[in-house]
Amino acid sequence: METASRLQKLTPSLTLAIDSKAKALKAEGVDVINFGAGEPDFDTPDHIKAAAMGSLDAGFTKYTPSSGIPELRAAIAEKLKADNGLDYKPSQIIVNNGAKHSCFNAILAAIEPEDEVIIPAPYWLSYPEMVKIAGGVPIIVPTKAENGYKITPEEFEAAMSPKTRMIIINSPGNPTGSIYTKEELEALAEIAVSEEILILSDEIYEKLIFDGQKHFSIATISKEVYNLTFTVNGFSKPYAMTGWRLGYVAAPEWAAKAIDSLQSQTTSNPCSFAQKGALAAYKGPQDCVTQMVAEYDARRALVIGLVEKIEKLTYVRPQGAFYILLNVAKTGLTSTQFAEKLLDKQNVAVVPGIAFGDDEVVRLSYATSRENIEKGLKRIGEFVAGL
Ligand SMILES: Cc1ncc(COP(=O)(O)O)c(C=O)c1O
Structure with a gap:
């Protein structure tokens, strides 16, 4: 038996694989520093957990409308208006x-078979795979470190063909940490609208x-952009x-x-009581977010200070998310060789950039303690010095 052709070209998530390997080593008692994980190391704030638990206690355990509970969709519409200046009706939010x-x-x-989707690289590794499942063709466009790993209008135009249906913009970006400015998004949007x-x-x-x-939502640029x-x-x-x-x-x-319709015929609603937690997240105090961001910022400064001391590694200062890309080209190793040897020799897990469409870089997530960051970067320094 063979799997369906639409899944044959699918690549499993390398970030999840590295994370699992690092966790398995840790479970064996190895002192692993894991820079692989793409998730916050903080616990969910208490008031959000309390809202979900309260709804469980109240028996909110059944199907909800498949597109989400009305009060959450309304809260999201309010948030999009207040934070992003976007006018969406709750009916437009799933x-x-x-x-x-x-x-x-x-x-x-949105994607028909053979439609092309432009994906600037380094990219979040699920985008090309999702496009492939839909029968589309990912068009990977390498970006330059000197442009902050952001696609330029010229690169966008050069990648276009009559089959281009979509471009994916991820700002702030994973794995780049880059943020597109309003002007940069306006220039890209102009091309998208014209075609x-x-x-x-x-x-x-x-x-x-x-x-x-400042974060800027591209859909605020004009009605034409919003409609796309x-x-x-x-x-x-x-x-x-x-x-x-x-x-x-x-x-x-x-x-x-x-x-x-798609969701109603596939997954149905997202978890009922989790939606109540999400409602509390948007309706409740936001200082929990501010505190986490302040800690990420401090860790980012720590990482940058330590990376600066390691010869042969270069980086682009990340402005958002909780990742930093280190360019390892001067070590003479590919991203996979670097990541594998680093894990074997120093028990430090990083994600090879090959997974993100750039074999010269590795990704470190600094969603981990300052102590781990200090220990891990010391080991990376020793590893690079010993090459
Ligand atoms: C760029 C980007 N988009 C989307 C997601 C998915 O987030 P979620 O956990 O909400 O599915 C991630 C998670 O790593 C991500 O990095």
Whole structure:
């Protein structure tokens, strides 16, 4: 028996694989420093947990409308207006099982077989795989470190063909930590509008931003851009709710309707009581987010200070999310060789950039304690010095 052809070209998630390997070593008692994980190391704030527990106690344990409970969709619409200046009606917002699911639903709703989707690299590793499952063709566009790993209008135009259907913009970005400015997004949006190219704007790291940067939602640029855009966001990264599996997509009515139908025939609603937690996340105090961001910022400074001391490694200063890309080209190793040897020799787990479409870099997540960061970077320094 063979698996269906649509799944034969699928690559399993390398980040999850590295994370599992590091966790397995740890379980054996090895002193592993894990920079592989793509999730906050904080616990979900108490008031969010209390809301979910309260709803469980009250018996809120049944199916909900498949697109999410009305009060959560309304709270998301309010948030998108207040934080992002976006006008979405609750009917245009579908709550999904994580922002990963939101991206997948958007791609399935929009992509015909053979349609091309432009993905700037380094990219979040699930995008190309999602496009492939939908029968589309990922068009990977390498970006330059000197451009902050952001696609330029020229690169966008050069990658276009008559089959281009969508571009994926992820700002703040995983794995790059880059943030597109308003002007940069306007230049890309102008091209998208002129060629009627859809935009998947993955804004899941919106709140995790530093250096006084501003997050800008591309769909606010104009009615034309809005009509082409799927805005994705969620609860996992800002509120340390990765296990709760809650994200959402806000889209033009035609797309929201399609996603609603798709979800109603596949997963049905996201977890009922998790939605009550998400409601508390948006309605409750936001200082929990501010505190986590302050700690990420301090860790980012620590990482940068320590990386600076390691000869042969270069980096682009990340402005958002909780990742830093280290360029390892001067070590003479590929990203996979670097990551494998580092784990074998120094018990430090990083993700090879080959998984993100750039074999010169490795990704470190600094969603780990300052103590781990100090220990781990000391070991990386020793590893590089010993090459
Ligand atoms: C860029 C990006 N988008 C979406 C997701 C998915 O988030 P969620 O856990 O809400 O599915 C991730 C998670 O790593 C991510 O890095």
